[in-house]
Amino acid sequence: MLQPAMKPVEEHSPSDIIARIGSLTRMQLWLDACPERENPLVQKIDLKGDKQQLIASPDGSKGSLQLRQQVWLHHIELKKGEQASFQLHGPRAYLQSIHGTVHAVTHAEEKEALTCGDGAFIRDEANITLVADTPLRALLIDLPV
Numbered sequence: 246m247l248q249p250a251m252k253p254v255e256e257h258s259p260s261d262i263i264a265r266i267g268s269l270t271r272m273q274l275w276l277d278a279c280p281e282r283e284n285p286l287v288q289k290i291d292l293k294g295d296k297q298q299l300i301a302s303p304d305g306s307k308g309s310l311q312l313r314q315q316v317w318l319h320h321i322e323l324k325k326g327e328q329a330s331f332q333l334h335g336p337r338a339y340l341q342s343i344h345g346t347v348h349a350v351t352h353a354e355e356k357e358a359l360t361c362g363d364g365a366f367i368r369d370e371a372n373i374t375l376v377a378d379t380p381l382r383a384l385l386i387d388l389p390v
Contacts, residue, residue: 282303282313288311289310292322296329297319297321297322299317300320302316302317302318303315315390316386316388317386317387318387319384320382320383321375321381321382321384321385322381322382323345323347323375323381324377325377325380326376326377327376327377328376328377329375330373333370333372334387334389335387335389336389337367337388338370338373338387339364339365339367340386341384341385341386342360342361342362342364342381342382342383343362344380344382345379345382346361347376347381349373349376350373350375350376351370351373352370359383
């Protein structure tokens with residue numbers, strides 16, 4: 246589970262956040278932890294607004310949160326017409342559209358479209374390219390096992 250550092254309630258209330266930034270999207274991810282691995286109890290990361298940002302990984306690479314599982318979690322933010330390519334760590338992944346519409350192009354040049362709130366499993370693909378049909382925010386969860 247990704248959990249922000251604890252702060253006074255008035256700083257994290259949804260109405261306070263919405264007043265400051267204009268909108269709020271909340272997502273929770275629950276991942277089984279590997280008991281043999283250690284990681285910091287409290288971790289925090291700021292989204293940079295880049296086209297793609299690794300926000301969680303097994304080893305905390307590229308400044309990401311460190312997970313106790315073999316999972317790589319990417320935040321994607323694209324303008325209309327932009328694209329981002331990913332090399333996956335294994336045969337499975339999951340793509341979740343948060344806002345906007347996107348289509349994925351695979352090695353077979355297949356196009357699968359997702360719209361706001363849609364999710365799709367990706368399997369047996371080593372690489373995937375995402376193309377934003379509208380301004381897009383999405384998560385790509387790379388699950389190699």
